[in-house]
Amino acid sequence: MEKVKCIIIGSGPAGYTAAIYTGRANLNPVLLEGLQPGGQLTTTSEVENFPGYPEGVNGQVMMDDLRAQAERFGVDIRPSVAEKVDFSTRPYKIWADDGTCIEAETVIISTGATARYLGLDDEKKYAGMGVSACATCDGFFYRKKVVAVVGGGDTACEEAIYLASLARQVYLLVRKPYLRASQIMQKRVLEHPKIKVLFEHNATGLFGENGVEGVHLVKRQGETNEQRYDLPIDGFFLAIGHKPNSDIFRPWLETDEMGYIKVIDGGPRTSLPGVYAAGDVADPRYRQAIVAAGSGCKAALEVEKFLNEQG
Numbered sequence: 203m204e205k206v207k208c209i210i211i212g213s214g215p216a217g218y219t220a221a222i223y224t225g226r227a228n229l230n231p232v233l234l235e236g237l238q239p240g241g242q243l244t245t246t247s248e249v250e251n252f253p254g255y256p257e258g259v260n261g262q263v264m265m266d267d268l269r270a271q272a273e274r275f276g277v278d279i280r281p282s283v284a285e286k287v288d289f290s291t292r293p294y295k296i297w298a299d300d301g302t303c304i305e306a307e308t309v310i311i312s313t314g315a316t317a318r319y320l321g322l323d324d325e326k327k328y329a330g331m332g333v334s335a336c337a338t339c340d341g342f343f344y345r346k347k348v349v350a351v352v353g354g355g356d357t358a359c360e361e362a363i364y365l366a367s368l369a370r371q372v373y374l375l376v377r378k379p380y381l382r383a384s385q386i387m388q389k390r391v392l393e394h395p396k397i398k399v400l401f402e403h404n405a406t407g408l409f410g411e412n413g414v415e416g417v418h419l420v421k422r423q424g425e426t427n428e429q430r431y432d433l434p435i436d437g438f439f440l441a442i443g444h445k446p447n448s449d450i451f452r453p454w455l456e457t458d459e460m461g462y463i464k465v466i467d468g469g470p471r472t473s474l475p476g477v478y479a480a481g482d483v484a485d486p487r488y489r490q491a492i493v494a495a496g497s498g499c500k501a502a503l504e505v506e507k508f509l510n511e512q513g
């Protein structure tokens with residue numbers, strides 16, 4: 203069986219940063235790219251808030267750059283997906299979908315999270331053309347425009363408030379007659395002059411020639427007084443939660459009730475020695491590329507320290 207000092211699972215900013223650091227430290231890491239090589243950033247258009255790119259950078263280009271930087275330090279990047287792990291004893295075992303099994307002294311989990319979508323065909327049709335699941339990433343493109351945010355939790359409220367600082371008008375589409383968000387966030391949203399909360403509203407589709415120009419809405423869906431109408435908007439933002447990609451690790455690691463891997467003191471250490479979690483898979487709060495990259499760096503430094511201590 204193949205034996206390695208360090209395996210990195212996932213290829214977003216956290217995984218590649220961990221790869222650059224461990225590669226540079228001569229640990230000969232293996233990185234499994236996963237289902238979506240490059241991670242969530244490959245689905246956004248322009249990244250303008252990652253330091254070092256004064257003109258902004260295309261998300262895919264940035265991830266290609268990170269990959270090239272990891273390759274420069276000899277990282278063994280494989281186009282495979284980790285399917286199963288056994289963390290019962292060290293070295294830890296990781297099975298990939300290409301049929302291989304790797305034994306690793308240390309593991310960095312950087313499998314990210316996946317934004318939840320409503321499941322409408324139009325969300326795919328208008329991906330990158332008016333549909334987004336990240337206000338911080340894409341809000342800037344909607345200055346003085348009209349946008350809708352779907353969701354009634356804290357994320358939706360935060361995104362609506364953020365977007366209201368840029369857009370001309372923000373509609374918050376809430377499927378229930380009340381918000382789920384904390385009281386303080388509810389108050390901010392309900393009192394915000396630029397945010398209009400549309401309770402008991404569901405989006406059923408989008409329309410537009412060259413990008414989103416509006417959303418088909420149903421008010422009180424299924425009730426006798428159901429109403430259907432179209433609302434003109436320029437941007438459609440999903441904020442109905444994220445799902446951390448932690449399923450295969452849950453039998454072995456502590457996670458919170460949503461599945462985010464629990465880390466110690468906000469660093470990358472998990473409940474198992476030599477297993478680290480970096481990026482969105484352990485971060486329900488910030489979910490930013492720069493934060494993920496930072497935590498990937500920390501995980502790599504922990505790996506180096508751990509291996510040194512083990513001799």
Ligand code: NDP
Pocket residue numbers: 320352353354355356357358360376377378381382441442443444486
């Ligand atoms: P939540 O699970 O709290 O909220 C999801 C929202 O999306 C709910 O309003 C839910 O509606 C709605 N929703 C889900 N599916 C659909 C659907 N198919 N159609 C329409 N609406 C849908 O997720 P969040 O991401 O908002 O928050 C996750 C956690 O992170 C929470 O614990 C939150 O408090 C926390 N958080 C804290 C922040 C802070 O403290 N500053 C900031 C952001 C998040 P319904 O209510 O009907 O189920």
